[in-house]
């Protein structure tokens with residue numbers, strides 16, 4: 127049957143054609159495919175603005191910069207995430223801290239966040255300027271509660287929705303920014319839809335949108351209303367901020383547009399696989415993913431928890447049988463770089479305990495029923511080792 131990875135892209139002929147069409151056109155970058163892709167995602171999520179960039183890492187960097195994060199400011203995120211969710215603070219010379227996760231959803235614990243904020247207000251710590259909850263595995267955080275805290279404590283709320291395009295929260299799609307200032311998507315090939323490398327920032331704020339557009343491209347503007355003084359002529363541009371080159375290419379955007387045509391099919395298939403795993407793995411010595419009512423996960427990941435002392439043997443058994451299981455995530459604060467910043471083992475015990483037990487099973491659009499059966503069979507064998 128061959129190696130079954132934990133995630134992979136689905137590329138159809140229409141995707142290939144979309145990329146070829148761009149290659150044969152006049153615009154390989156800064157062309158019409160970018161806006162078309164942005165419009166498509168914005169409409170899908172029912173959000174006003176979208177800014178496509180070359181990765182979610184860049185999107186996070188731009189989003190926190192647009193939020194004014196800099197030296198002396200502070201960002202809080204989840205320890206159970208990819209390092210990029212925290213690194214964006216360090217790019218801006220800001221401080222980073224973490225709020226431990228909920229033991230059921232593995233998302234940032236909103237009640238713990240509330241507690242930490244209340245304590246900081248009483249002088250036992252510093253209030254954050256930016257908070258980045260991460261919609262782990264594609265399931266939304268408790269945005270209603272976190273959004274209310276953002277209002278009360280005045281921090282900028284940025285959703286790291288890298289796992290979650292196509293998921294929903296309440297009646298609305300994740301990315302609509304109903305409770306947040308901005309949301310970020312990733313289009314890496316293991317995520318829900320892909321542009322090879324790519325990311326996006328979504329917002330309903332015109333002010334943030336204009337800042338993000340500047341930051342994506344060196345801080346340069348060609349709009350007279352953003353300039354100081356008069357234009358010198360039709361060639362003229364001004365650099366009014368310090369930005370970067372975080373642009374997405376038109377080949378990537380065209381691939382993204384084409385992929386968005388199939389997003390609902392991608393999500394439906396992932397959900398179907400999750401339902402099958404839930405059914406066939408029930409009753410075994412492992413904990414299955416919990417789903418909160420009132421939302422639908424995008425199922426970027428399907429994570430089971432096993433006894434910590436058996437996790438390694440189970441993992442190795444599955445890898446030996448060509449099941450490409452993975453572990454998400456090594457808590458960010460335990461990384462050596464973060465240890466150098468003063469974090470240590472024991473700082474966020476729920477994320478650490480979760481890490482010692484978690485295994486991500488394969489889930490992606492192209493995973494066939496036979497492959498699912500092989501995964502299920504091997505997991506059963508491994509759990510009974």
Ligand SMILES: *Cc1c(COP(=O)(O)O)cnc(C)c1O
Pocket residue numbers: 180181182183184207208210211260286288289312313314323324325
């Ligand atoms: C994948 C991922 C990122 C980074 O995405 P890139 O597009 O690879 O830069 C950031 N945050 C989370 C939670 C991710 O899973």
